[in-house]
Amino acid sequence: MVSIMTTTSPQGRTELLRPDGSPVRVLVVDDELSITELLSMALRYEGWQIRSAGDGQGAVQAAREFRPDAVVLDMMLPDMDGLAVLGRLRRELPDVPVLFLTAKDAVEDRIAGLTAGGDDYVTKPFSLEEVVARLRGLIRRSGAADRRSDSMLVVGDLTLDEDSHEVTRAGESIHLTATEFELLRFLMRNPRRVLSKAQILDRVWSYDFGGQANVVELYISYLRRKIDAGREPMIHTRRGAGYLIKPAAS
Amino acid sequence: MVSIMTTTSPQGRTELLRPDGSPVRVLVVDDELSITELLSMALRYEGWQIRSAGDGQGAVQAAREFRPDAVVLDMMLPDMDGLAVLGRLRRELPDVPVLFLTAKDAVEDRIAGLTAGGDDYVTKPFSLEEVVARLRGLIRRSGAADRRSDSMLVVGDLTLDEDSHEVTRAGESIHLTATEFELLRFLMRNPRRVLSKAQILDRVWSYDFGGQANVVELYISYLRRKIDAGREPMIHTRRGAGYLIKPAAS
DNA sequence: CGACAACCTGTGATTTCCCTGAGAAACACA
DNA sequence: TGTGTTTCTCAGGGAAATCACAGGTTGTCG
Incomplete structure (x- = not known):
């Protein structure tokens, strides 16, 4: 597990950093290009390093190479079921938190157990602030021992x-x-x-x-x-x- | 027997720890991958260290290597009867409490006998809060005389x-x-x-x-x-x- | 100083979200 | 098997939140 630190920039803006000072890495998985681009832009603006994938295959591979600190995962992917992707991702990245994207009407349905591991989710259509806030929360909390409730x-x-x-x-x-x-x-x-x-x-x-x-x-x-x-x-x-x-x- | 301590994190969340400060270890045994993953996620979130096995063989081996403080054991395994697994586990880990997972309609009297020794059980489908709560209880109680009323x-x-x-x-x-x-x-x-x-x-x-x-x-x-x-x-x-x-x- | 643009805010329609009563179905226990 | 309890669905009522609209206000610039 990688521990995550926080620093405060001159502007008073709090940033998440890894212990070696390198930026936090986030993997974005969605088949709609417009969504991945929207998210990538917003998250880069947070100072994070972003990689995106359009299907389950790519997600697993990117996870292996990119070693992200958090994953944003659409539950509706073309090639495999969201849960299957999740399982594969977990094998690569056991302790990395996941933020799920789900359709609004699917919520009642099958979110079962998704937030179990301290993961979280947002429903489409989301606001970027919402996604960023949730991701920050997840990353901060996964930062382990340093569980400061700095919310x-x-x-x-x-x-x-x-x-x-x-x-x-x-x-x-x-x-x-x-x-x-x-x-x-x-x-x-x-x-x-x-x-x-x-x-x-x-x-x-x-x-x-x-x-x-x-x-x-x-x-x-x-x-x-x-x-x-x-x-x-x-x-x-x-x-x-x-x-x-x-x-x-x- | 290993004694278990508790500490309270900044969030006010109470955690179970071993005397040396290392996290509690739990072994999860179930043949359904979705179940072991669900449980692993939820239990990791409690700050515990998890190892999982999909059959009796693996369970015994994991018990030997991993030396867990508690075991979650599905009574329906492919390769051997739950009772057989239990027997072997007991040989490895005489004092470690076991939380049984059983189907709702399973013969309750068999279970009743099993839980006499301070073990416990939950029926499928369970809720995560239920499993976590029972496990906490088991671990705390096995953690010896020091029954501080931290429940x-x-x-x-x-x-x-x-x-x-x-x-x-x-x-x-x-x-x-x-x-x-x-x-x-x-x-x-x-x-x-x-x-x-x-x-x-x-x-x-x-x-x-x-x-x-x-x-x-x-x-x-x-x-x-x-x-x-x-x-x-x-x-x-x-x-x-x-x-x-x-x-x-x- | 006048005109225009940008901004502010009261009003009310619409939508969304939440609460809760009533009763059906599942369950527990004798 | 019967009785009381618990869980859950359904649906209506009501309150709160969101938003469009429009008229008023403030600031800016020629």
């Missing part, structure tokens, strides 16, 4: 706990809806960085979202009402560019 | 005894059905953590459950009626995410 995002006096989904400002607990929570998580994972509406839409909403772009404005408005209400504002608009979050003091 | 889960004023299956809230005893008990145990083993309905279904219901996912909602509803009735609620819904349990105060 806490902190910006100024604002905290967000990814395990309990709890959010507080100045110690005061704040209730957020699912979408509000994901939006805030994205902002807090990129403090002091301007995020465009398009970026936000891409990452926080699921990839097949077809609605109006101004949902972002709407949800920013919701967040402000809950987080900045009466206080020194932390969420700022950069007109023509996007939004950013930063500690109130400064 | 107690406590969250706020709610207590759950994994040995006696007794549950109390604010000192008041509460009767739960088997399924309610397992659900509550799973929640209490992960306090302050949001657990999705799929995760819950995965661990608490048996691996071949094919029903509606809303049984989870139903049983949460039952639990609330018994545990939160009239009191400050401890079971909380995170709409769109899952459920979590936490002490009432907070």
Whole structure:
């Protein structure tokens, strides 16, 4: 088992690294090219090293050569059943966590036992933030002995706990809806960085979202009402560019 | 006989360890690959070290080399009768407890005799929580005189005894059905953590459950009626995410 | 200073998710 | 075999969340 460390970059962004300082490796397995590319891009942006495969055969081979620290696996592959692929992967990589991608309506069906090993899953269509968050969780937890429960995002006096989904400002607990929570998580994972509406839409909403772009404005408005209400504002608009979050003091 | 210690990790999760600090070892014997893999995953996640075998021959050999602290043994093996395997295993590992896996309709009286010696059994199809709980019990008890009552889960004023299956809230005893008990145990083993309905279904219901996912909602509803009735609620819904349990105060 | 674009937010329709009562089916036990 | 218990399905009600729309506000630039 490979232990995983975390470091914090100047931007305050926490990165996962292997003990030798090399980037974390993730294998993405899906037969739809658009999905693997979408994921590869998003995950590379996290600073991770990505390899992708389009079928079970390729997945097993890539696992052998690439030795990833985590695997993203679509359960619907052309050449073999998802469970079969899983079995083969496990033989190559006994302790590597797997994030499953499943169709929404398959959930009730046959997720049986999938999350048993501390694995996790997301349903299609997913949002990239969701996938990244889950993967980070899996990798952190597989990092073994170093099981620090570092699932806490902190910006100024604002905290967000990814395990309990709890959010507080100045110690005061704040209730957020699912979408509000994901939006805030994205902002807090990129403090002091301007995020465009398009970026936000891409990452926080699921990839097949077809609605109006101004949902972002709407949800920013919701967040402000809950987080900045009466206080020194932390969420700022950069007109023509996007939004950013930063500690109130400064 | 090897004595077993327990430590508590940062997450508050209790782990079983051997006196030298190395992880507990469990040997899993079943001819169905899907079962051994399912179990291996789940047990590894408990922080245990797992070895698996697909038949009696392999089991005996693995026992000799691997020196496990406990064995999970399917009573239906291809090459030899379960009892024969058991006999051979006992010769290798006289004091190691065994958890039997049996078909539901198997002759119960034979099993009854077997478990007299402090062993235990579960019927297929089992739930992972069930197997983990039984194994923990066996290992703890084989770990000798030092029976520290570590079989107690406590969250706020709610207590759950994994040995006696007794549950109390604010000192008041509460009767739960088997399924309610397992659900509550799973929640209490992960306090302050949001657990999705799929995760819950995965661990608490048996691996071949094919029903509606809303049984989870139903049983949460039952639990609330018994545990939160009239009191400050401890079971909380995170709409769109899952459920979590936490002490009432907070 | 005026005009335009970008942004904010109230309102309400729609959808999604959750809760729970009623009863059928499976089971446990005498 | 009968009775009480437990598990689970189904379906209706209700609450919450999501989102479109549109009118108001603020900022920017000529």
